[in-house]
Amino acid sequence: MDKTNLDLILENYLRNPFRSLGLSLLIALFASILLIGGLLSLSLSDGLKRLSARLGADVIVIPQGSEINDQTVLLQGDTKYKYLPQGSLEYIRSLSGVKAATPQYFLITLSASCCDQKVSIIGFDAKSDFVIQPWIREVLAGKLPQGSIVVGSEISTGEKKTLRFFDREFPVAAKLEPVGNKLDQAVFVDVATLASIREAAEAKGVTFLDEALSYSSILIQLKEGADVDRLSREIHSRFDGVQFRTRKDLFSGLQNSADFLRIVVWSIVAFVLILAAVAVVISFSLSARERRREYALLRIIGFTRKRLQNLVLGEALLVSSVGTYVGLLFASVVFFTFQIWIGECVEVPFIIPTAVEIAGVYAAVMFLLLSVGPVAVYGVAKKVSRIDAYAALREVEH
Amino acid sequence: MILNASNLYKTYTRRGDEFNAVDQVEFFAWSGDFSVIFGESGSGKSTLLSLLAGIHRPTKGSIVFNGIDFASLTDAELSAIRNDKIGYIPQDAVFLPQFTVLENILLPRAIRDGKKIRVEDISELTDLDIFSKLESLGIAHLVNEMPAELSGGELKRASIIRALVNKPDIVIADEPTSNLDEANGKNVFELLTELVQFGTSVIVATHDARGFKYGNRLYTMLKGQLLPSGESDYGGL
Numbered sequence: 054m055d056k057t058n059l060d061l062i063l064e065n066y067l068r069n070p071f072r073s074l075g076l077s078l079l080i081a082l083f084a085s086i087l088l089i090g091g092l093l094s095l096s097l098s099d100g101l102k103r104l105s106a107r108l109g110a111d112v113i114v115i116p117q118g119s120e121i122n123d124q125t126v127l128l129q130g131d132t133k134y135k136y137l138p139q140g141s142l143e144y145i146r147s148l149s150g151v152k153a154a155t156p157q158y159f160l161i162t163l164s165a166s167c168c169d170q171k172v173s174i175i176g177f178d179a180k181s182d183f184v185i186q187p188w189i190r191e192v193l194a195g196k197l198p199q200g201s202i203v204v205g206s207e208i209s210t211g212e213k214k215t216l217r218f219f220d221r222e223f224p225v226a227a228k229l230e231p232v233g234n235k236l237d238q239a240v241f242v243d244v245a246t247l248a249s250i251r252e253a254a255e256a257k258g259v260t261f262l263d264e265a266l267s268y269s270s271i272l273i274q275l276k277e278g279a280d281v282d283r284l285s286r287e288i289h290s291r292f293d294g295v296q297f298r299t300r301k302d303l304f305s306g307l308q309n310s311a312d313f314l315r316i317v318v319w320s321i322v323a324f325v326l327i328l329a330a331v332a333v334v335i336s337f338s339l340s341a342r343e344r345r346r347e348y349a350l351l352r353i354i355g356f357t358r359k360r361l362q363n364l365v366l367g368e369a370l371l372v373s374s375v376g377t378y379v380g381l382l383f384a385s386v387v388f389f390t391f392q393i394w395i396g397e398c399v400e401v402p403f404i405i406p407t408a409v410e411i412a413g414v415y416a417a418v419m420f421l422l423l424s425v426g427p428v429a430v431y432g433v434a435k436k437v438s439r440i441d442a443y444a445a446l447r448e449v450e451h
Numbered sequence: 452m453i454l455n456a457s458n459l460y461k462t463y464t465r466r467g468d469e470f471n472a473v474d475q476v477e478f479f480a481w482s483g484d485f486s487v488i489f490g491e492s493g494s495g496k497s498t499l500l501s502l503l504a505g506i507h508r509p510t511k512g513s514i515v516f517n518g519i520d521f522a523s524l525t526d527a528e529l530s531a532i533r534n535d536k537i538g539y540i541p542q543d544a545v546f547l548p549q550f551t552v553l554e555n556i557l558l559p560r561a562i563r564d565g566k567k568i569r570v571e572d573i574s575e576l577t578d579l580d581i582f583s584k585l586e587s588l589g590i591a592h593l594v595n596e597m598p599a600e601l602s603g604g605e606l607k608r609a610s611i612i613r614a615l616v617n618k619p620d621i622v623i624a625d626e627p628t629s630n631l632d633e634a635n636g637k638n639v640f641e642l643l644t645e646l647v648q649f650g651t652s653v654i655v656a657t658h659d660a661r662g663f664k665y666g667n668r669l670y671t672m673l674k675g676q677l678l679p680s681g682e683s684d685y686g687g688l
């Protein structure tokens with residue numbers, strides 16, 4: 054674009070600050086809504102995907118009376134006295150349709166050196182585990198060293214990279230990627246390390262695993278085409294006081310609310326874009342009508358129709374650009390300041406997307422809102438370009 | 452011949468009836484001609500000038516400028532001619548309100564050269580020719596004002612200078628002295644005469660009797676028809 058047009062566009066923008074800035078601010082608002090909406094839905098679907106991948110098991114067997122939080126896939130509530138019956142692991146392993154089964158141990162400590170919040174300790178059986186160790190392998194090459202622990206992303210480990218339980222220091226071998234829920238505040242240990250935590254607790258006079266390492270849950274991986282219902286019947290008929298929960302059971306509620314949220318987000322996006330287009334069209338039609346004689350003058354002194362059209366499109370682009378950049382800036386500050394709070398509000402797993410994904414959302418919002426102005430005023434610009442200069446010149450305001 | 456219009460019509464409709472605001476007009480002009488068109492209000496002078504200036508299309512007939520038929524030109528080509536070769540001064544002055552008078556005056560040049568419009572000060576105006584013309588019309592001291600702050604007559608004079616900025620081959624002026632006093636009106640005719648002496652072809656529509664004195668081709672419009680005027684064809688110079 055040449056400098057003459059540029060000057061005209063800038064001056065027209067500044068000339069009617071009420072309208073131009075007002076319109077830009079409206080676009081800024083829309084850009085904020087789109088950006089936050091986009092990041093939100095991305096965070097949700099990422100969180101859900103990651104969570105579902107994390108579970109790694111097709112079925113979880115847990116004691117009657119304990120609950121599984123569908124966000125965390127963690128046992129919750131008072132699990133202190135709730136364990137699966139002896140022999141259940143061996144029995145489950147013996148059933149046809151079961152490819153693998155592994156026990157987990159779950160306990161909650163009230164005090165640890167890391168933080169003042171409760172920490173969930175999840176113990177796994179290093180030999181049979183197929184759930185926790187793949188997560189650990191994402192961040193730690195090789196095996197988990199003997200006596201070391203792995204922590205969730207939100208556990209702070211201090212300078213020494215250790216965590217203290219009951220006055221005993223445990224080296225932290227790795228920190229997991231965030232998953233966007235309470236798993237980020239959990240500590241993962243193997244059975245041997247769990248035993249030494251128990252010892253440390255007993256040394257301080259605290260008992261919280263009264264029976265030696267009874268399982269809190271058993272995670273099952275099924276064979277291809279396994280009959281889930283039969284499996285459930287077999288387990289229930291053999292043991293009392295157990296619950297049998299499939300991955301689908303666990304995630305359906307979550308999936309529904311995430312789907313619903315996604316629909317809401319996309320509706321808002323569509324609505325916002327339409328609203329932005331309408332606002333831009335109205336504003337530009339009004340201004341084009343007011344400025345008919347100026348457009349006529351430009352035609353008379355040498356503007357081509359094309360150039361006149363570009364002038365109007367350029368003005369729309371400027372209004373959209375200012376709005377978009379202001380909006381993105383504002384929304385970025387809001388989103389990244391309050392992301393944790395937002396994550397808690399939406400009550401579904403929520404993780405901050407990767408830099409590439411975030412860049413994608415920014416690019417999409419920028420593309421949509423930068424183009425909404427010019428696309429919306431295209432008709433107005435065409436009309437302006439077809440102006441009958443001589444007729445417009447005669448429309449003298451008296 | 453720089454301009455040759457033949458069999459020119461512009462037809463309008465009023466209350467369903469068609470009438471010719473320009474009716475079978477034959478017109479030509481050479482470089483260095485000072486053509487003056489008289490005629491009562493509503494006779495079609497402005498309409499004819501708008502056709503000659505290439506800002507309005509005739510209903511019928513041809514306009515040939517420097518050997519090129521307007522009808523054969525693309526929008527870009529005709530726009531370039533309007534910008535560079537034709538200086539059109541409309542009956543009612545139009546200005547871009549957000550730019551100073553000087554910036555408005557220099558606008559055709561900025562458009563031609565793709566330059567920025569913003570001018571800091573008249574001292575940037577190195578073109579002494581334009582400066583002396585501003586002086587001769589008595590508006591040199593006003594050029595840094597905004598258009599809204601000038602009177603109708605001052606704006607009219609500024610729009611005359613604007614039409615001259617790209618040194619056009621033809622200047623087409625629609626009542627250039629209509630709202631000017633005696634002395635200012637004379638200055639305008641003197642300025643136009645000066646252009647004529649350097650070879651510009653000037654076409655003026657006017658009610659101003661001074662036109663008889665300055666023009667060398669005199670016409671009268673009557674209900675859309677262009678008639679040679681009663682005065683001598685070579686009266687002025």
Ligand SMILES: Nc1ncnc2c1ncn2[C@@H]1O[C@H](COP(=O)(O)OP(=O)(O)OP(=O)(O)O)[C@@H](O)[C@H]1O
Pocket residue numbers: 444463464465472490491492493494495496497498499542
């Ligand atoms: N768009 C139009 N539609 C219908 N009639 C029109 C239109 N434009 C001009 N006219 C009519 O055409 C005739 C010629 O108008 P024009 O403006 O050319 O007259 P003029 O000689 O310049 O008058 P004046 O001296 O008052 O400026 C007038 O009767 C006018 O009402």
Ligand SMILES: [Mg+2]
Pocket residue numbers: 496497498542625
């Ligand atoms: Mg007129």
